[in-house]
Amino acid sequence: MTSNENNKRDSLKPGSSKNSWGLLPSDALESLKVRYWHNRSKLKSLLNGGIKFPLEVPLKPPKGNAVLQNMNHFQKFVISWKAFSKDGCVSEGKGCVVRWERRTFRSLSEQEIPTHLCIHDIASLAGLLGSNEERQLSEWQSKIQYVFDSLSSVLNQNIDGSNKTIRDQELFLALITHLEALDNFSQSDLELLCKLIPQLQQGIGEGCYLRALPVTFVDTKFIEKNLRIIESIAAAHIDSAAKDIGLMTWLDCREKPKDWLLVKPLCEETKKLLGGMPLLRLSSDTLLEFELPANNVLVIENEQSCLALRNVPNTIAVSGGGKNVSWMKAEWLAGKNVGYWGDIDSEGFSILSDARSKLSSITPLMMDELTVQTFAARMVPEPDSVSKAPIALTDKELALFKSLRTDCYIDRRLEQERLPMEYVMKNIASWIV
Known part of the structure; x- marks a missing residue:
């Protein structure tokens, strides 16, 4: 025109x-x-x-x-x-x-x-x-052709005609599906992509994190940033399982930890067993496999409440997970005395229920009617949160949950930080073994 x-x-x-x-x-x-x-x-x-x-x-x-x-x-x-x-x-x-x-x-x-x-x-x-649309289409066509030419010369050498046609069609569809990513690729990005794909094999990660993937020429940050388009191209030109089970699983790479938990030894003995570290950050995946060296494990909803504790014999505290209690299905916890201490509110009881569904022997601390009645004056409002009764509460816990939801007390939430330290330490001392 x-x-x-x-x-x-x-x-x-x-x-x-x-x-x-x-x-x-x-x-x-x-x-x-x-x-x-x-x-x-x-x-x-x-x-x-x-x-x-x-x-x-x-x-x-x-x-x-x-x-x-x-x-x-x-x-x-x-x-x-x-x-x-x-x-x-x-x-x-x-x-x-x-x-x-x-x-x-x-x-x-x-x-x-x-x-x-x-x-x-x-x-x-x-x-x-118009000219902008013509330029855009030309760029897409040029990038797609570059990927086709680069990968076909490497991956299609021993493929017969019909299978090559199918692979090429799947590759084309994959590139169109990820048009936004392709649109943002520079020429150097395209070169990295085409250098990377032929190196990928099922199980190449051998259980490592993605950043440790053994590939040459390509930086692993590029892989992390463009995981979805790489997954689709690998599925189209190498193995459909890369998409069926997910690229990370296909490569045998571990997901980057996202849910770091605060781990604090509460006595000198457990501190020494953790290499002298007063505080650690461990992921949920790590805690699923790593047994903490203490008879008593205290799970605490709030990190500040955890940091306030000390001089509790043979005890390690884990906090900061909030609703994330997935690690509590770890087999090693079955041999421990495990307690849970959270806010007395709908969220706290919901987390307690979830934790108990993973570890039936868990013991709740300071989440009872006596604690509420004793410190009712310290209660604060709770925004509407969990309305449906959690399924893994005891009868007494369920009754307290319903009482909080129906405004039987001054307010609906008693935060764990509002409990005096002498009350907290007395209850913890009664719990430890």
Whole structure:
């Protein structure tokens, strides 16, 4: 499309037609841009064949007496589409055409009017919409071709024709699915991608973290940042299981820890057994496998409450997990005296229930009616949170939960930090073995 054609098209501002009929060229192009190009889901469907060409845009030609009611708009409607065609914006050779029909209207002679704008392929659509869209499509095509050429020469050497066609189609679909990532790839990113894929094999991680994956030329931060597109390409060109079970599992790589827990030995003996460390950060996955060297394990909802504790014999505290008590299904906990201390509120009882569902022998500390009655004056409001009764509470715990929810006390929450330290230490001393 020439610069004069672009200028002419751009001079037709969107929204120039306010009628219910007679779509003008500027309106049709704006409709196409919004409906297809700016809608990523539909754009991907156009690119991968999910939405079939040709696209036909109804131009809403007039019916009945509509022409007589607005003759000026009718003339503009017909003239603008004739000009649009004559300026070279559409033609059979360009993959676009305006369909015309001869129709008769009352009080008018037979008229030839435009009825549809037909677009036969994605390149024609981009050409109609403008130079930015043409450039964008060209960049996508160039990047896709680079990936195809780079990977086919390495991975398709011993593949027969039919299987190669299937692999290439799956690769194309994978690239279109991750069009946003591809759009942001520089040439150096594409080179890294194509150097990486042939190195990937099932189990190559051997249980390590992703950053330790044994690959050359490619930095592992690139893999971490682009995990999803790498997964799809590996599934398309190496092994479909990479997507079926997930790339991390397929590679045999461990997920990066996200749920760090605070571990504090509460006496000198357990501190020495932890290498003299007064505080540690361990992930849930680590605690599933690593047995803490103490007979008593105290799980505490709030880190500040944990930090306030000291001089508790043969005890290690674990805190900061909040709702994350997944590690409490660890087999080694079955041989320990495990306690849970949280806020007396709906969230605290919900966490206690979840913890008990993983470890039935757990003992709740200071989460009873006596504690509430003793320190009721220190209670604070609780926003509506857990309304459904947790399933793994004892009868007494469930009764207290319901009493809190029905405003039987001054307020609905007694935070663990509001309990005096002498009360806390007395209850912990009664619990330890």
